[in-house]
Amino acid sequence: DARVTQTPRHKVTEMGQEVTMRCQPILGHNTVFWYRQTMMQGLELLAYFRNRAPLDDSGMPKDRFSAEMPDATLATLKIQPSEPRDSAVYFCASGGTSGGTGELFFGEGSRLTVL
Amino acid sequence: AQSVTQLGSHVSVSEGALVLLRCNYSSSVPPYLFWYVQYPNQGLQLLLKYTSAATLVKGINGFEAEFKKSETSFHLTKPSAHMSDAAEYFCAVSDRASGTYKYIFGTGTRLKVLA
Numbered sequence: 001d002a003r004v005t006q007t008p009r010h011k012v013t014e015m016g017q018e019v020t021m022r023c024q025p026i027l028g029h030n031t032v033f034w035y036r037q038t039m040m041q042g043l044e045l046l047a048y049f050r051n052r053a054p055l056d057d058s059g060m061p062k063d064r065f066s067a068e069m070p071d072a073t074l075a076t077l078k079i080q081p082s083e084p085r086d087s088a089v090y091f092c093a094s095g096g097t098s099g100g101t102g103e104l105f106f107g108e109g110s111r112l113t114v115l
Numbered sequence: 116a117q118s119v120t121q122l123g124s125h126v127s128v129s130e131g132a133l134v135l136l137r138c139n140y141s142s143s144v145p146p147y148l149f150w151y152v153q154y155p156n157q158g159l160q161l162l163l164k165y166t167s168a169a170t171l172v173k174g175i176n177g178f179e180a181e182f183k184k185s186e187t188s189f190h191l192t193k194p195s196a197h198m199s200d201a202a203e204y205f206c207a208v209s210d211r212a213s214g215t216y217k218y219i220f221g222t223g224t225r226l227k228v229l230a
Contacts, residue, residue: 004158033218042222043205048215055215091158093218101147101166101209104218106158 023092
């Protein structure tokens with residue numbers, strides 16, 4: 001049963017610490033998205049990769065956030081330094097087409113709490 | 116830029132009653148539209164999608180949506196609500212106008228089903 005896998009599922013950290021979230025997209029999918037979900041802002045697109053190349057990261061705070069795909073089986077989202085306002089659920093999603101018609105498959109999310 | 120607007124952040128219906136969740140889109144090109152559902156502590160799952168074929172789209176769990184260009188709407192309906200339909204529902208558009216095909220989500224509508 002193919003699925004998107006995210007780690008960690010839960011993370012509690014102190015302000016100023018580095019946080020790295022990882023995502024394993026479904027094998028063969030060529031698009032990967034990072035979203036952040038909060039009660040106030042809903043689902044915000046942070047970064048978007050196609051064939052491992054970043055296509056859009058305009059929604060991501062550049063000074064502290066970075067997203068990469070070191071290889072086709074791993075996407076990472078890093079926050080350094082973390083702040084309390086970064087507390088949210090971070091979702092990774094992958095898709096099998098680049099034409100915008102396909103289904104996105106979501107992971108179960110990484111719930112981050114920054115104290 | 117393409118966008119979607121969901122009217123009503125919370126909707127309550129009685130079990131067995133009609134479910135109607137509203138979504139309006141803004142797009143300079145024919146849109147690709149989606150409805151996703153999110154159950155507590157889970158990622159999003161695709162309910163149905165419109166990609167310029169039939170304007171009435173049927174999805175899983177008895178849901179359907181009708182694309183109305185004249186009204187720029189893509190409302191989600193289900194004839195008879197079930198307790199298991201209680202969840203948060205997101206309308207989304209794939210950004211064809213920019214050529215990135217990034218998926219942009221609405222703010223969500225939380226559906227409550229009353230016994």
